[in-house]
Amino acid sequence: MDSSQTFSRTWRANAPSRSADPSREASLARLEALAHLLDSAFLIPGLNRRIGIEAIIGLVPVVGDIAGMVISSYIVAEARRLGAPRRLIARMALNVAFDGAIGLVPLAGDLFDAAFKANRRNVRLLRRWMERDGGVRPNEIDGTAVRLDG
Incomplete structure (x- = not known):
């Protein structure tokens, strides 16, 4: 057995576990709940559209948009604390900055903010990365559903 095979076996034995980590899953669940609250907690009657607290506080000129950006940050x-790569962090930061910059435009920016949902986008990006990285279990189960009642 040569040294490369020994290194490979040793590395695999000492490699971090790729099984689901309950604390990471709990963190992700909290972020998903926060994103829901910020972006789609309330249903607008008659329009069948959902908005969140961020869209409501964004109605306050400038201060509301800055507050929304701070919360989204x-x-x-x-x-970043969960170990997401720099590229993902940069993409998430751009989503927040874009949402905040467009949100500064009176009325049209508020409508855009209600539709863009940067927080939901960012949490979805984070979940995909964590599922691929092995940090959390997949949100959806692959397979076919079968109806049992009849």
């Missing part, structure tokens, strides 16, 4: 900071 928490999700990006948590993604």
